[in-house]
Amino acid sequence: MDISIFSLGQLDPASSQPMYLQIAENIAAGIRDRKIPPNAKLPPERQLAIHYGVSRTTAINTYRKLEEWDLVLTKIGSGTYVTGGSGEAAMLPMPWQQLLVPHLKGPLAGILRELLSADLSGKTISMATGTPDPTIYPATTFNDLLNCRNADLTNADLGHISTEGYLPLRTQLAALQNQKGGNATADNIAVVSGSQQGLYLLAKIFINPGDYVVVEAPTYLCAIPTFQAAGARILSLPAPGPLQLDLLEDYIIRHRPKLLYIMPTYQNPSGRTINLSERQALLALAAKHRLIIIEDDPYSDFHYDQQPPPSLKTLDSYGGVIYLSTFSKTLFPGLRIGWVVASEAVITRLALEKQYVDLHSANLSQWQLNEFLRRGSFAGHLDAIRGEYQKRRDATATALRRYCGDSLTFFVPAGGFYFWCKLTHPSATSRQLLQEATRLGVSFVPGEAFYSDREESRDFRLCFATNPSSVLQEGIKRLAKALSSLTKIWDDGARTVRRTSKPII
Ligand code: PMP
Numbered sequence: 001m002d003i004s005i006f007s008l009g010q011l012d013p014a015s016s017q018p019m020y021l022q023i024a025e026n027i028a029a030g031i032r033d034r035k036i037p038p039n040a041k042l043p044p045e046r047q048l049a050i051h052y053g054v055s056r057t058t059a060i061n062t063y064r065k066l067e068e069w070d071l072v073l074t075k076i077g078s079g080t081y082v083t084g085g086s087g088e089a090a091m092l093p094m095p096w097q098q099l100l101v102p103h104l105k106g107p108l109a110g111i112l113r114e115l116l117s118a119d120l121s122g123k124t125i126s127m128a129t130g131t132p133d134p135t136i137y138p139a140t141t142f143n144d145l146l147n148c149r150n151a152d153l154t155n156a157d158l159g160h161i162s163t164e165g166y167l168p169l170r171t172q173l174a175a176l177q178n179q180k181g182g183n184a185t186a187d188n189i190a191v192v193s194g195s196q197q198g199l200y201l202l203a204k205i206f207i208n209p210g211d212y213v214v215v216e217a218p219t220y221l222c223a224i225p226t227f228q229a230a231g232a233r234i235l236s237l238p239a240p241g242p243l244q245l246d247l248l249e250d251y252i253i254r255h256r257p258k259l260l261y262i263m264p265t266y267q268n269p270s271g272r273t274i275n276l277s278e279r280q281a282l283l284a285l286a287a288k289h290r291l292i293i294i295e296d297d298p299y300s301d302f303h304y305d306q307q308p309p310p311s312l313k314t315l316d317s318y319g320g321v322i323y324l325s326t327f328s329k330t331l332f333p334g335l336r337i338g339w340v341v342a343s344e345a346v347i348t349r350l351a352l353e354k355q356y357v358d359l360h361s362a363n364l365s366q367w368q369l370n371e372f373l374r375r376g377s378f379a380g381h382l383d384a385i386r387g388e389y390q391k392r393r394d395a396t397a398t399a400l401r402r403y404c405g406d407s408l409t410f411f412v413p414a415g416g417f418y419f420w421c422k423l424t425h426p427s428a429t430s431r432q433l434l435q436e437a438t439r440l441g442v443s444f445v446p447g448e449a450f451y452s453d454r455e456e457s458r459d460f461r462l463c464f465a466t467n468p469s470s471v472l473q474e475g476i477k478r479l480a481k482a483l484s485s486l487t488k489i490w491d492d493g494a495r496t497v498r499r500t501s502k503p504i505i
Contacts, residue, residue: 003043003047003048003051005030005035005036006023006026006027006030006048006051006052011023011026011052018061019052019054019058020054020058020059020061020062020065021065023048023052023054023058023059023062024062024065024066024069027042027062027066027071028066028069028071031071031072031082036082037082038082038083039081039082040081040082041079041080041081042063042072042079042080042081042082044079044080045059045060045063045080046059048062048063063080066080070083071083104225104228104229123441124438124441124442124443125441125442125443125467125471125472125474125475125478126442126443126463126466126467127442127443127444127462127463127464127466127467127472127475128443128444128445128461128463129463129466130268130329130417130418130463130465131328131333131463131465131466132328132329132330132332132333132385132417132465132466133388133465133466133467133468134332135468136384136385136388137331137332138331138332138372138377138381139332141372141377141381142368142372145368145371145372146364146368148371157363157367158363160359160360161360161363161366162351162360163190163351163352163354163355163359163360164189164190164191164347164351164360165189165190165191165339165360165361165366166191166363166366166367166370167186168370168374169191169366169367169369169370169373170186170189170190170191170339171185171186172370172373172374173186173189173191173339173341174186174188174189174341176373176378177189177313177323177341180310180311180314181310181311181314181315182313182314182341184341187344187347188341188342188343188344188347189339189340189341189347190339190340190342190347190350190351190354191337191338191339191360191361191366192337192338192339192340192354192361193336193337193338193358193361193362194326194328194333194336194337194338195296195298195324195325195326195328195338195339196222196226196338197338197354197357197358198324198338198339198340198350199222199223199226199261199294199296199324200226201340201350201353201354202294202322202324202340202350203226203227203229203230203232204230204353205346205349205350205353206258206259206292207227207230207231207232207258207259208231208258209230209231210231210233211231211232211233211257211258212232212233212234212235212251212255212256212257212258213227213232213233213234213235213257213258213259213260213261214234214235214236214237214248214251214257214259214260214261215227215234215235215236215237215260215261215262215452216236216237216238216239216261216262216263216267217236217237217238217239217450217451217452217453218239218269218270218420218447218450218451218459219239219261219263219267219268219450219451220263220268220269220296220450221269221445221449221450223261223296224451224452227261228452232258234452234453235251235255235257236451236452236453237251237260237262239267239270239272240267240270240271240272240411240420241272242278243274243278243281243282245278245281245282245285248260248282248285249285249289252285252289252291257291258292259291259292259293259294260286260291260292260293260294261294261296262293262294262295262296262312263295263296263297263298263299264279264295264297264309264311264312265297265299265300265308265309265311265415265416266299266300266302266303266308266413266414266415266416266417266418267416268298268299268416268417268418268461269418269420269445269447269450269461270418270420271411271413271414271415271416271418271419271420272413272420273308273309273413273414273415274309275309276309276310279309279310279312279315280315282312283312283315283316283317283318283321286318286320286321287317287318287320290318290320291320292320292322293312293316293320293321293322294322294324295311295312295313295321295322295323295324296324296325297311297313297323297324297325298325298326298328298329299329299415299416299417300415301329301330301382301386302329302330302385302386302389302415302416302417303386303414303415304386304389304390304393304414304415305414305415306414308414308415311323313341319343322340322341322342322346323340323341323342324338324339324340324341325338325339326338326339327369329417329465330378330381330382330385331369331372331381335365335368335369336361336362336365337361337365337366337369389417389464389465391469392464392465392467392468392469392472393412393413393464395464395469395472395473396419396462396464396469396472396476397410397412397419399472399473399476399477400419400421400476403476403477403479403480404421404476404479404480404483406424407423407424407425407480407483407484407487408421408422408423408424408483409421409422409424410422417463417464417465418461418462418463418464419461419462419464420459420460420461421459421460421461421462422458422459423458423459423460423483424458425458425487425490425491427490427491427493428458428486428490429446429456429457429458430444430446430447430448430457430458430459430460431446431448431456432486432489433446433460433479433482433483433486434446434460436482436485436486437478437479437482439482440478440479440481440482441478442475442476442478442479442482444460444461444462444463444479445460445461446459446460447459447460447461
């Protein structure tokens with residue numbers, strides 16, 4: 001074939017698109033326009049490389065790409081050929097990246113990439129994700145339940161159920177809720193496929209683009225993009241520390257926020273718990289302004305010292321609190337069962353919205369959970385895991401004090417899964433620490449992931465639930481090593497780096 005038909009004109013060595021891709025697109029265009037006919041034999045890689053003035057590797061990658069697009073076929077010992085020439089094969093690949101609606105990019109995307117690029121061989125000790133320890137999932141009980149449940153299943157059981165959830169389970173969830181105070185009935189309960197879905201649906205049914213939403217700062221990292229995707233503008237209420245009700249009232253008067261999203265008990269990530277009098281004061285303020293409160297409460301069963309104060313939902317006398325929780329922490333995340341407790345009007349609207357994404361949560365999970373609760377297995381399971389997690393919390397606190405000393409500050413949470421640590425060095429960033437820590441085999445989540453408006457922070461979250469005490473101790477030793485190797489760099493940085501703002505002209 002006459003190689004001169006491969007035009008050189010459209011290539012741009014300065015472009016961010018690699019040369020092999022530019023050449024591949026160039027040849028693909030020739031194939032599509034039939035300038036290069038079906039079944040034509042393409043020049044050998046060496047000749048292609050000379051023609052375009054690129055390396056042989058670039059030429060090889062070009063043909064690989066064209067093969068990936070099904071436009072050419074390499075026959076070993078014979079050469080590279082344009083494929084059959086059916087219109088289908090000669091088409092360019094779908095430009096998916098241009099067709100997709102842009103994805104909201106917050107600090108989370110980069111951080112997740114960093115965490116994922118950490119050693120995947122299993123040698124990295126993860127104190128990053130907020131998952132319970134898989135070795136203490138009640139797997140045997142659930143296996144037994146599945147077996148016995150299977151024996152009873154009828155065809156009708158495998159069909160659709162109501163979007164709000166399996167009625168016996170909703171009745172039990174209402175009873176569970178009422179044990180802690182309250183007077184919920186099954187009509188006040190919607191079962192959702194994880195509380196993340198509950199949050200998404202609540203955002204959908206309450207938020208119009210441009211509405212303000214108040215969240216704690218820091219807050220649950222997936223809550224921020226969920227609200228933003230619904231078009232919300234975020235207002236931040238500082239946590240931990242005393243609840244800043246003056247600021248909240250200022251927000252309410254100035255911006256009329258649609259709702260407040262809050263985790264009063266063992267907050268993710270800070271571990272803080274709001275005391276009873278602050279809860280009452282918050283409810284009084286919310287009642288005065290008819291402010292909706294979404295109370296997210298996945299951790300209140302993980303109390304290690306004493307029972308936490310009653311939930312906001314229990315104390316609510318104006319009817320504005322919507323309660324959200326999950327079995328992802330107390331049982332296991334793969335169950336995908338969370339629940340929402342709210343007035344019937346909210347539950348009905350939420351169920352209508354849920355139908356567009358999920359006709360109902362999976363029957364099998366709901367049946368198993370219902371049976372697990374019915375047999376009274378939950379309380380015993382909670383007692384057992386609480387004892388174990390308490391030991392882990394204490395081991396983490398001891399190791400942080402012993403190995404990290406003055407490099408960071410933290411307080412010991414009374415419950416939940418997390419330590420919220422602050423680096424004391426003024427030049428430190430938790431992102432830098434994460435890079436060094438993952439190199440040394442331990443990971444955590446840097447603080448900026450939990451804020452709507454920070455690119456850098458000296459805070460970070462350590463989850464103590466996933467690993468046993470001995471592993472946590474080793475993880476913290478590695479963290480201490482990462483800290484000491486960065487201290488010199490931070491010392492130098494403190495002497496040289498001065499942050500200034502220059503006009504952009
Ligand atoms: N809310 C909070 C505060 C959480 O920590 C989590 C899980 N990390 C969720 C919601 C979502 O949990 P799931 O969807 O697994 O129920």
